[in-house]
Amino acid sequence: MAIPGNGGDRLILGMAGGGDFRVIAAQTAESLELARLRCDLSPVAAAALGRALTSAVLLARLLDKQVPEQHVSLRLEGGGPIGGVIAEATIDGRIRGCVGNPQYEDTACDVGLAVGSGGNLTVIRKSPPLMKPYTSQVRLVSGEIAKDVAHYLATSEQIPTAVLLGVLNRPTGVASCGGIVIQAFPHTTPAEIEAMEKAILDAPPLSSLLAELPIHDAVARVLGPVGYKQLDPSFDIPISYHCTCSREKALRMYRYFPPQELGEMIREASDTEAVCHFCGAKYVFTADDLLGLDVGEGN
Numbered sequence: 583m584a585i586p587g588n589g590g591d592r593l594i595l596g597m598a599g600g601g602d603f604r605v606i607a608a609q610t611a612e613s614l615e616l617a618r619l620r621c622d623l624s625p626v627a628a629a630a631l632g633r634a635l636t637s638a639v640l641l642a643r644l645l646d647k648q649v650p651e652q653h654v655s656l657r658l659e660g661g662g663p664i665g666g667v668i669a670e671a672t673i674d675g676r677i678r679g680c681v682g683n684p685q686y687e688d689t690a691c692d693v694g695l696a697v698g699s700g701g702n703l704t705v706i707r708k709s710p711p712l713m714k715p716y717t718s719q720v721r722l723v724s725g726e727i728a729k730d731v732a733h734y735l736a737t738s739e740q741i742p743t744a745v746l747l748g749v750l751n752r753p754t755g756v757a758s759c760g761g762i763v764i765q766a767f768p769h770t771t772p773a774e775i776e777a778m779e780k781a782i783l784d785a786p787p788l789s790s791l792l793a794e795l796p797i798h799d800a801v802a803r804v805l806g807p808v809g810y811k812q813l814d815p816s817f818d819i820p821i822s823y824h825c826t827c828s829r830e831k832a833l834r835m836y837r838y839f840p841p842q843e844l845g846e847m848i849r850e851a852s853d854t855e856a857v858c859h860f861c862g863a864k865y866v867f868t869a870d871d872l873l874g875l876d877v878g879e880g881n
């Protein structure tokens with residue numbers, strides 16, 4: 583379903599160190615706030631999902647295969663109390679995601695503990711027309727997501743990359759959400775990498791910067807000491823929270839119910855409600871709807 587109301591989120595591109603580093607950054611606060619409201623996310627669930635959504639859209643751009651509809655899906659299964667985290671993004675900036683246990687509360691808002699580090703990060707890429715999935719998986723190293731995504735890029739993709747992610751929650755909602763990936767090129771020298779690492783360490787937390795500044799100014803602030811140049815804003819990609827669910831797709835899911843259970847639902851003749859985990863959309867089906875599916879699908 584199309585979701586109105588997000589406009590300021592974007593992905594920007596730049597270079598740092600006079601061309602020694604490629605920079606991709608994204609601001610995703612409005613999309614995350616929309617997900618928070620629709621899926622009733624606790625602060626720590628919002629923090630985890632915001633980091634994952636930002637990673638997904640940054641990865642979609644970083645692993646660009648020049649395919650407009652390239653789709654990247656990130657799955658974090660760390661065994662923590664928040665459950666699994668799924669984030670999906672297309673290269674043209676459509677994102678959506680969900681959390682297994684969205685109401686899990688943690689006053690310390692510790693994403694690493696909430697996600698857990700006892701499992702895997704799986705990245706699935708699909709490109710049209712075949713949409714054949716290309717899957718790669720690494721062990722989680724921290725559950726905090728930024729380190730995990732950097733580890734994935736270093737081991738699975740052989741791309742040495744720094745990943746910064748930040749989400750700031752306030753009692754009123756999401757105050758900031760975004761991230762930066764900084765990729766060193768093969769010609770980049772160890773001294774230049776050291777200078778970049780120092781600039782990152784010295785910078786204020788990204789979540790605080792993004793609460794005050796738009797993404798291009800926040801990136802310039804972090805990378806200013808090593809020289810940062812944003813590419814022309816015409817290369818910006820607007821980001822929006824977009825769910826691909828529909829009433830038809832939701833109804834088709836009942837095909838996978840055990841026939842006995844489906845038969846009981848039809849006999850009870852009461853309405854059945856399906857809720858989309860990605861956007862909170864509710865679809866109500868009558869017994870006739872389910873019966874039509876049953877006959878139509880030949881179950």
Ligand SMILES: [Zn+2]
Pocket residue numbers: 583825826827828858859860861862863
């Ligand atoms: Zn949906």
